[in-house]
Amino acid sequence: MRVWAVANQKGGVGKTTTSVALAGLLADAGKRVLMVDLDPHGSMTSYFGQDPDSLEHSVFDLFQHQGSVPDGLARELLVSTSHERLALLPSSTVLATLERQSPGQSGLGLVISRSLTQLWGEFDHAIIDSPPLLGVLMVNALAASQQLVIPVQTEFLALKGLERMVRTLQMINRSRKQALPYTIVPTLFDRRTQASMNALKLLRANYQEHLWPAFIPVDTRLRDASRAGLAPSHYDANSRAVLAYRALLKQLLAAQQTSKVA
Structure with missing residues (x-):
């Protein structure tokens, strides 16, 4: 199973949409995909018709065992979605x-890994939707x-969030055996606005x-x-955004293959 995290230390940048879009496209290609919602706002959970305010069991259960995860618990928490090859934690x-x-509890940073x-053998890919705050949940995702x-x-404020995210990644990488590769994806681009054009220009200059x-x-x-509770490619496979996400997925898979060879 290949595990991808989608994260930024700013909300409203398209994390959940990106997570679901990539998951849907992988499912279209015949892959079994696990989506993991680590955001307390539960946007991905709501996307697929579940209510994060009333769910009796969720990923929260995984963190209630002093850093260990009882055998079979992750499987018990799985929820089906509108697509047979997409499952949700x-x-x-x-x-x-x-x-x-979390203070005083050791091992909480590795709960999702465990x-x-x-x-591992039940899915080809896992995509983690991370919260927009640095804490134990984002640490787990990374x-x-x-x-x-x-x-x-x-837009300009989102670029500030990116600066914080890159600094966080540098900090996390100091505790990893191998640096985590990352891809920055410009979202919500509107070529009719000067703000979008300027932000894209800055991204290309600095990153x-x-x-x-x-x-x-x-x-x-x-x-x-x-609104329909469907992955974007299952709603409109030829929309402008889906075509863009399809191109993004192609690059991510190529990068994944390169890293395997390396």
Whole structure:
């Protein structure tokens, strides 16, 4: 199983949409995909018709065993979705209390890694939707992943969030055996606005080495897909945004293959 995390230390940049879009495209290609919602807001969970305010069981359960994960627990928490090859480990709002519980507990940073080990043979890919705050949940996402995708809205404040995310990644990499490769993805791009044009220009000037050279455009079909509870490619396979995400996925898979060879 290949594990990708989608993260940024700023909300509203398209993390959940990017996670679900990539998962849907992988499922279209016949892959079995696990989606992991680590955001207490539960946007990915809500996307697929679950209520993070009322779920009795969620990924929060994984963190209630002093850093260990009982055998079979991750599998018990799986929720089916609108697509037979997409499964979900749902979030709940109670995850927001985790930071207050975590002091004094060792091993909490590896809970998701240990949980995914229980499901390793059942899925080809796992995509983790990370919260927009640095804490035990984001640490779990980064520790478990082999590739990081950083969506960045093409506007000035989002670029500041990217700076914080890159600094966080540098800190995390000091505790990893191998640096986590990452790809920056410009999102919500609107070529009609000067703000989007300027932000894209800054990204290309300052982050060229890790920047996906294209962008995800503003597309109302993404909102429509979310409302329908369907991955974007299952709602409209030929929308502008889906075509862009398909190109992004092609590059991510090529990078993955290169890293395997290396």
